[in-house]
Amino acid sequence: MSMDDLYQEIILDHYRKPKNRAPALQDEDVHVHHSNPLCGDEMDLRIRVADDKVDGLVFDGEGCSISQASASAMTQAVIGRDLKDALDLAEDFRRMMHGDEPARPDDLLDGIAFQGVAKFPVRVKCALLGWMAVRDAIETYQSGANAHTVTHDDDGGAA
Amino acid sequence: MTLDVQTIRKDFPVLSREVHPDTRLVYLDSAASSQTPLPVLEAMDHYYRWSRSNVHRGVYRLAEEATDLYEGGRTKLAAFVDADPRGVVFTKNATEAINLVAYSWVRRHHKPGDVLLSTLMEHHANHVPFLYAAKDLGLEVRHVPLTEDGRLDLDAARDLVADGRVKFLAMVHVSNVLGTRNDVAAMTALVRDANPEAVVLVDGTQAVPQMPVSFRDLDVDFYAVTGHKMCGPTGIGALVAKPERLEEMDPFLTGGEMIRDVSIESVTWNDVPAKFEAGTPMIAEAAGLAAAVDYLTGIGMQAVREHETALTQTFIDRLSQVEGVTVHGPRDAELRGGAISFAIDGVHPHDVGAMLDSKGVCVRVGHHCAKPLMKHLGVVATARASLYLYNDVDDLDPLVEGIVAARSFFRR
Structure with a gap:
């Protein structure tokens, strides 16, 4: 494996200087907590909705560079979008991580840099964490709830 | 008693493999699964x-x-x-x-x-x-x-x-x-x-x-x-x-x-x-x-034990000197086996594993199927290098180089 394939400069930039990383969000509507026990990643995502749009979005947590950078890039791509549009974009990212060509490469902004991660199956979950969290946050909002906790599949690992 | 590691390595075909061009395989994951010698095959x-x-x-x-x-x-x-x-x-x-x-x-x-x-x-x-x-x-x-x-x-x-x-x-x-x-x-x-x-x-x-x-x-x-x-x-x-x-x-x-x-x-x-x-x-x-x-x-389990103890001590001593590295568990190799878990300040074990892989070094990262222990250590995951009879001090340099590289690559 080449480190450059996996860790493009754009990814490292988001890792070193994450965007919209904060432990709290004023007037938040929904807070979701997602964890990935295999990697030990933990992510808190907070969203504020106005006029059916993503008005505010912050993430916080612990995890590998891929998970943190991807969440950072996700926030930039999602803030300001209609909820439905944001869900559609999250689906586009998910499909890209499973090897499909993205339908909306320009809308993913820096998220497109993660396309190479699809070649590293064990890291796909890392890249998806923030996107799965924002999808959950929007769906939680649409269901009328204000919090949700999700533990992603643990494959158990080996000894 | 010392093991003739160079001779032992010849019994394990995989150890002669290059995983990347000009990169010798350094297998430090025997605690997960050891390699197989020819007589077993x-x-x-x-x-x-x-x-x-x-x-x-x-x-x-x-x-x-x-x-x-x-x-x-x-x-x-x-x-x-x-x-x-x-x-x-x-x-x-x-x-x-x-x-x-x-x-x-x-x-x-x-x-x-x-x-x-x-x-x-x-x-x-x-x-x-x-x-x-x-x-x-x-x-x-x-x-x-x-x-x-x-x-x-x-x-x-x-x-x-x-x-x-x-x-x-x-x-x-x-x-x-x-x-x-x-x-x-x-x-x-x-x-x-x-x-x-x-x-x-x-x-x-x-x-x-x-x-x-x-x-x-x-x-x-x-x-x-x-x-x-x-x-x-x-x-x-x-x-x-x-x-x-x-x-x-x-x-x-x-x-x-x-x-x-x-x-x-x-x-x-x-x-x-x-x-x-x-x-x-x-x-x-x-x-x-x-x-x-x-x-x-044929090799002798006492000889295996002595080899591993000496090598484990060498690894622990060297790793402990690397800036930002914390070794978990007993420092004295006499009190332990050859599994060495460590943390690198500010770098997630998954990223450490990826960097080491790029240098041909196989370590395991994660919770090692011991989540209650991870919680006790206050970590979510560790990186672990584990040694066996085919490992030697020449496996230490690539590990340390990878750790140092990971630290500079991922430091924020």
Whole structure:
């Protein structure tokens, strides 16, 4: 494996200087907590909705560079979008991580840099964490709830 | 005694492989699974080419050879761990061996209110089966806490057994995360002082590959072994037990091979250990395991132990000097086996693993199937380098270079 394939400069930039990383969000509507026990990643995502749009979005947590950078890039791509549009974009990212060509490469902004991660199956979950969290946050909002906790599949690992 | 590592490496074809151009494979993950030496491959190949048939009851030559290979594997493993072959039950791995005890001993012999004692450093394989049994049966489970340097806190253990209700102890011999080599004799004495009837199971997964083990001297009831960490194939392990314990147990897998007599309405079990080995067993794997035992015996387990202890000390001392690196577990290699878990300040273990992989270095990252221990350490995951007889000081430089590179690459 080449480190450059996996860790493009754009990814490292988001890792070193994450965007919209904060432990709290004023007037938040929904807070979701997602964890990935295999990697030990933990992510808190907070969203504020106005006029059916993503008005505010912050993430916080612990995890590998891929998970943190991807969440950072996700926030930039999602803030300001209609909820439905944001869900559609999250689906586009998910499909890209499973090897499909993205339908909306320009809308993913820096998220497109993660396309190479699809070649590293064990890291796909890392890249998806923030996107799965924002999808959950929007769906939680649409269901009328204000919090949700999700533990992603643990494959158990080996000894 | 020193091992001739360069010669040993020639027995392991994979170690001559380049995983990236001009990058030697540096395999530091033997605690997860060791590599396979040629004699083991040849033994399995020979069975499939020339002696392939089922075991037992065959009256022809091939069937006799297959039976000899299978039963010979049992005899060899028994001698290797100094146990009675009648007490060696082949299983698919150590996890199945432990589950056999959980189902056929714990679930049959313990009652609500009995206490199972375990430790905070168990692999999930030696934790979950008892947690599950305890929930179903209404048993209480207590866990021996750890000292600062990752050893069992025997004073705390003494308090945990004081009420005499501990009926069963499940503990690991050598930790797969901390490396700690536990004092089985001290723990067993402590538990049996409080309750002479207490039954003891030891998870020997990481011990048997690395040091001489005498089941007789340990004087425990059950000891779980796996083949694939001791140069043997995957798919075979064993429960080593005192035969009288096995006599007191009913099987948990039933079917062919394990019966003495069957009618349409009744069944009598075969003798031990056969009554626990339902169905066609892992014959090629038993032949491979026998070859692994011969291979390790030829080198000498005392020599393996001494090599690993010296090498582990060298690794720990050097890693401890690398800026930002914290080594978990005992610092003194005499107190541990060859699994070395470490944290790198500010770098996630997954990123460490990716950087090391780019330099041909194989380490394991994650929770190592020991989440209660991870919680105790206050971490979600660690990186772990683990050593074996084919490792040497020349494997240390690539590891340290990778760690230093990861630290500068990922530092924020």
